[in-house]
Amino acid sequence: MKKEIESSLNESINIKTELLSNSVETVAQIANILIEAFQAGHSLFLMGNGGSAADAQHISGELVGRFKKNRKPLPALALTTDTSVLTAIANDFGYDHCFERQVDAFVKDGDIVIGLSTSGNSSSIINAALVAKGKGARTIAFTGKDGGRLKDHVDVCLEIPSTDTARIQECHITIGHILCSIIEKELFK
Numbered sequence: 361m362k363k364e365i366e367s368s369l370n371e372s373i374n375i376k377t378e379l380l381s382n383s384v385e386t387v388a389q390i391a392n393i394l395i396e397a398f399q400a401g402h403s404l405f406l407m408g409n410g411g412s413a414a415d416a417q418h419i420s421g422e423l424v425g426r427f428k429k430n431r432k433p434l435p436a437l438a439l440t441t442d443t444s445v446l447t448a449i450a451n452d453f454g455y456d457h458c459f460e461r462q463v464d465a466f467v468k469d470g471d472i473v474i475g476l477s478t479s480g481n482s483s484s485i486i487n488a489a490l491v492a493k494g495k496g497a498r499t500i501a502f503t504g505k506d507g508g509r510l511k512d513h514v515d516v517c518l519e520i521p522s523t524d525t526a527r528i529q530e531c532h533i534t535i536g537h538i539l540c541s542i543i544e545k546e547l548f549k
Contacts, residue, residue: 372530378521379531386518387535391542393498393516397472398547403435405467405497407459407488408476411529412502413440415476419536427540431548439463439488459488469496477501478528480508480517489513502535504528 394404404423406416416438423436439462440446449458459475467473473492475485480503489499490513499514501507504523511517520531 371524372527375520375522375524375527375531376534379535382521383518386516387538389516390500390518390535391539391546393500394472394539394543395546397470397498398434398543400470402468402470402472403437403466404472404474405437405439405463405492406474406476407439407462407485409482409484411525412476412478412532413438415502415529415532415536416440416474418533419474419540422536422540423543427537427544429544429548431544434543434547437466456483456487459484460491463488463491463495463497467492467495467497471495471497472500473497474500474502475510475514476503476532477508477510478504478520478525478532480504480506480510480519482510486510486513502532 406420408416417440420436420438423434439459445462446458449461453461463473475489477485486509489510492499501510501514501517503510503517504520507517507519518535520528522528
C-alpha cells in the first residue's frame with residue numbers, strides 16, 4: 361500500500377513538474393483572457409463530464425463565491441448544474457447537445473467558454489465549443505496529452521502531459537486554483 365501511495369504522489373509531482381516546464385505561458389495567456397473578459401463585463405461559462413463537471417463547478421464556485429479574498433462576485437456559471445435542462449436536452453436532442461444548447465441560449469459575443477475534457481474527444485464539449493466560437497466567444501480547453509479533437513476547435517488549449525484521467529484532473533483543478541488566485545489579485549487589488 362505504501363508503495364502505491366508513493367508511486368501515485370511521485371507520478372502527480374512529475375506531471376506537475378513537466379506542466380511547470382511547458383505550460384506557464386499557456387496558463388498566463390488564459391489568465392489574461394479571463395481578466396480582460398471580466399473587466400469588460402463578460403461572463404465565463406464552464407462545462408465538463410463526470411469528474412470534469414465537478415471541476416467546472418468547483419472553479420465556478422471559487423469565482424462566484426470567493427477564492428481567498430472577500431470581494432465582489434464574478435459572473436461564472438457551470439453548465440453542468442441544472443439537471444432539468446441537462447436531462448431535457450439529453451432526452452429530446454441527445455446527450456452530445458446538452459452543452460451546445462445552453463451555450464446557444466446564454467453565451468454572448470466576448471464571453472469565455474471553457475471546456476474540460478481529459479481525452480479532448482467529448483462530443484458534448486466539442487459541439488458546444490463550435491457554437492461558442494460562432495457566437496463570438498473566446499474558447500478554452502483543458503485536456504490531457506495531445507488535446508484530442510477539441511484542441512482544433514478552441515482558441516487556447518491547455519494540454520496536461522498525461523493520459524491518466526486522475527492525474528489530468530488533479531492538474532486541471534490546480535490550474536483552476538492558480539487562475540482564481542491571479543484573477544482575484546488582478547481585479548481586486
